[in-house]
Amino acid sequence: MSDPSVTQDLIHGGEGPAASVVSASNKPRSLWQDTWDILRHRKIFWISLIMLILFLLMAAFPSLFTHKNPDYATLAKSMEPPSGEAWFGYDLQGRDVFARTIYGARTSIIVGVLATLLTVVLGGIAGVLAAYYARWVDSVLSRIGEIFLGVPYVLGAIIILGTVAPAQSSPDRVTIMAVVIIVLAVLGWPILMRIARSSVIQAKHQDYVQAARALGAGPFRIIFKHLLPNSLAPILVYATITIGSYIGAEATLSLLGIGLREPVISWGIAIADHTSYIRTGAHAMLFPAAFLSLCVLTFVMLGEAVRDALDPKLR
Amino acid sequence: MAPAEPILQVRDLVKHFPLTQGILFKRQIGAIKAVDGVSFDLHRGETLGVVGESGCGKSTLAKVMMALERPTSGSVMVNGKDITKAKGAELKRMRRNIQMVMQDPYTSLNPRMTVGDIIGEPFEIHSEVVPKGDRRKRVQELLDVVGLNPDHINRYPHQFSGGQRQRIGIARGLALQPEIIICDEPVSALDVSIQAQVMNLLDRLQKEFNLAYIFIAHDLSVVRHISDRVAVMYLGKIVELGGDNQIYERPSHPYTQALLSAVPVPNPEGREARQRIILQGDPPSPANPPSGCRFRTRCWKAQDICAKEEPLLQIRPGTDHPSACHFAEALDVVHSQS
Ligand SMILES: Nc1ncnc2c1ncn2[C@@H]1O[C@H](COP(=O)(O)OP(=O)(O)OP(=O)(O)O)[C@@H](O)[C@H]1O
Ligand SMILES: [Mg+2]
Numbered sequence: 001m002s003d004p005s006v007t008q009d010l011i012h013g014g015e016g017p018a019a020s021v022v023s024a025s026n027k028p029r030s031l032w033q034d035t036w037d038i039l040r041h042r043k044i045f046w047i048s049l050i051m052l053i054l055f056l057l058m059a060a061f062p063s064l065f066t067h068k069n070p071d072y073a074t075l076a077k078s079m080e081p082p083s084g085e086a087w088f089g090y091d092l093q094g095r096d097v098f099a100r101t102i103y104g105a106r107t108s109i110i111v112g113v114l115a116t117l118l119t120v121v122l123g124g125i126a127g128v129l130a131a132y133y134a135r136w137v138d139s140v141l142s143r144i145g146e147i148f149l150g151v152p153y154v155l156g157a158i159i160i161l162g163t164v165a166p167a168q169s170s171p172d173r174v175t176i177m178a179v180v181i182i183v184l185a186v187l188g189w190p191i192l193m194r195i196a197r198s199s200v201i202q203a204k205h206q207d208y209v210q211a212a213r214a215l216g217a218g219p220f221r222i223i224f225k226h227l228l229p230n231s232l233a234p235i236l237v238y239a240t241i242t243i244g245s246y247i248g249a250e251a252t253l254s255l256l257g258i259g260l261r262e263p264v265i266s267w268g269i270a271i272a273d274h275t276s277y278i279r280t281g282a283h284a285m286l287f288p289a290a291f292l293s294l295c296v297l298t299f300v301m302l303g304e305a306v307r308d309a310l311d312p313k314l315r
Numbered sequence: 316m317a318p319a320e321p322i323l324q325v326r327d328l329v330k331h332f333p334l335t336q337g338i339l340f341k342r343q344i345g346a347i348k349a350v351d352g353v354s355f356d357l358h359r360g361e362t363l364g365v366v367g368e369s370g371c372g373k374s375t376l377a378k379v380m381m382a383l384e385r386p387t388s389g390s391v392m393v394n395g396k397d398i399t400k401a402k403g404a405e406l407k408r409m410r411r412n413i414q415m416v417m418q419d420p421y422t423s424l425n426p427r428m429t430v431g432d433i434i435g436e437p438f439e440i441h442s443e444v445v446p447k448g449d450r451r452k453r454v455q456e457l458l459d460v461v462g463l464n465p466d467h468i469n470r471y472p473h474q475f476s477g478g479q480r481q482r483i484g485i486a487r488g489l490a491l492q493p494e495i496i497i498c499d500e501p502v503s504a505l506d507v508s509i510q511a512q513v514m515n516l517l518d519r520l521q522k523e524f525n526l527a528y529i530f531i532a533h534d535l536s537v538v539r540h541i542s543d544r545v546a547v548m549y550l551g552k553i554v555e556l557g558g559d560n561q562i563y564e565r566p567s568h569p570y571t572q573a574l575l576s577a578v579p580v581p582n583p584e585g586r587e588a589r590q591r592i593i594l595q596g597d598p599p600s601p602a603n604p605p606s607g608c609r610f611r612t613r614c615w616k617a618q619d620i621c622a623k624e625e626p627l628l629q630i631r632p633g634t635d636h637p638s639a640c641h642f643a644e645a646l647d648v649v650h651s652q653s
Contacts, residue, residue, distance in 0.1 A: 206422050207417045207418075207419060207422040207423035208422065208423055208424055208425040210378075210383055210417070211415070211417060211423055211484075211487065212425075212436065213383055214381050214383060214410065214414065214415055215410065215414070215436060215437050215440050215441075215487075215491070216406070216407040216410040216411075216440050216441065217436070217440050221439075221440070225425070225428070225436075226425055229425075229427040230425070230426070230427060
């Protein structure tokens with residue numbers, strides 16, 4: 001019987017320097033490292049990142065960009081076109097359009113970010129529960145999600161906002177923002193649930209989850225230590241894109257007169273207030289509209305750049 | 316060498332995966348019979364090799380024994396207690412005694428955890444085993460035991476090679492000092508030269524800690540050196556069970572003989588002398604196995620009785636170990652007696 005000796009040779013000959021190779025170059029590397037390498041070489045990523053930083057600065061420190069008071073109105077200057085004194089001109093009530101556009105960034109970004117956070121929390125919890133417990137929990141949550149998705153977005157918003165904050169009412173700043181945020185999240189969570197669900201299902205079938213279960217790990221540890229950290233990437237990407245689309249949705253609701261309203265300063269309100277003056281004084285609407293589009297674009301581009309970098313099929 | 320008292324007793328284990336149709340109201344239209352009536356014992360310090368083609372139910376058997384899947388019927392007694400019926404704290408305690416090493420070292424370690432966290436996780440889950448302050452030291456000792464540098468405790472899995480990752484998986488399995496370790500094809504994802512190192516490590520650990528192994532492989536040559544006994548599986552059933560020499564030198568089931576004839580032979584005379592048995596066709600679907608003997612559709616000995624009557628796993632005339640074939644007869648395929 002000669003075969004064992006062959007293995008013996010291999011065993012003794014093999015145990016040595018070959019066993020201590022630790023190199024990052026030829027072995028699979030972490031997801032984030034690869035993603036970063038791809039992103040670094042993408043123009044679109046850097047453009048959207050710079051724009052994002054600009055918008056965030058605007059939202060956090062509007063006084064860096066303008067020293068004017070956005071609420072200061074001089075009726076005599078109503079609808080005056082752009083000039084050296086007021087770069088974007090004056091709006092219907094004689095307020096500085098540039099100042100109002102800068103200050104509007106804060107509202108839009110707060111609404112977009114908070115509504116997205118709420119969406120991620122609601123959709124994320126539902127998705128993780130559906131994926132982890134499967135069976136009837138999954139069926140029930142998925143069906144509920146489908147019901148919400150079945151309602152057209154604007155229709156759903158009109159119904160809820162029309163009931164909670166009808167067009168003629170004038171709720172205070174915080175209340176109306178909170179209501180709009182909740183409406184956006186309530187109508188948007190099912191898409192996030194689907195994304196979270198499918199990425200957790202994918203992680204759930206990995207061997208390391210089986211290994212953790214074999215060690216006796218409970219649901220809490222498995223979800224927070226193993227499933228979530230490994231399914232976060234697609235959720236983050238979708239969330240970034242969602243911030244952009246929520247900023248657009250907030251403007252749509254304001255335009256319809258059921259979203260944010262005075263005294264809140266927002267791009268959507270500025271657009272809504274001046275739609276009927278588009279021929280005589282387009283500046284009052286076009287500048288906020290341009291900022292709105294750029295801001296939506298920034299988040300969508302950033303999200304898509306990261307998504308493409310994460311997508312193994314594109315490598 | 317094996318003492319009388321088995322630490323693992325598997326009895327009539329069955330695992331069927333239901334095949335369902337419909338989205339909201341699922342109805343069962345059949346079942347995949349992944350494991351279909353498997354029984355065997357495992358003794359302290361012993362290695363049982365489990366061999367069979369891909370899809371014959373080896374991993375499913377391992378998962379049921381690890382209580383990761385619920386069996387359709389049957390029992391798995393670990394030190395006299397049925398792990399398939401255990402729940403909660405009792406199940407958790409039983410898990411300390413039976414651990415596993417997985418096949419793929421690239422998916423069996425969480426990429427977001429450091430090696431220290433991965434090997435230390437058993438101690439976090441079973442916090443009574445090692446006091447908090449000593450855990451890091453224990454992890455470093457474990458790294459040392461499996462031949463890794465204890466200073467690499469803060470590295471991530473992707474910074475290691477396949478063989479090193481498998482050592483990390485082995486260290487995790489050892490952490491709770493189990494008596495039984497189930498190795499599900501632990502080397503099949505590794506390079507041949509690294510395979511030998513990992514096998515050698517498993518061998519050394521077995522002697523050091525008096526471990527009992529269930530060693531799963533799809534190829535008889537891999538289990539040969541490490542196994543005391545070997546079970547050959549075909550479509551969810553054990554078709555032959557015997558001591559290492561009984562299986563390798565006197566295989567009596569045609570399927571075992573076919574598997575053995577495919578094993579590479581190191582000495583040239585053996586290569587000349589042995590006959591190759593080439594099986595025709597693919598294994599049938601486990602959702603719809605053949606009647607009677609499941610191997611009959613690919614067997615050159617098949618007669619009418621094979622379709623009618625299922626051959627039981629038992630010692631038959633002319634053989635010295637259990638075989639599930641109506642026409643079992645010992646045949647030296649490898650011609651390796653020395
Ligand atoms: N969760 C599951 N649901 C349905 N069918 C399954 C499931 N797990 C395994 N099976 C089926 O059970 C059969 C046995 O699978 P198993 O993974 O146990 O085979 P195996 O012997 O480990 O094969 P391999 O050598 O490829 O690892 C296969 O037909 C497989 O498709
Ligand atoms: Mg398998």
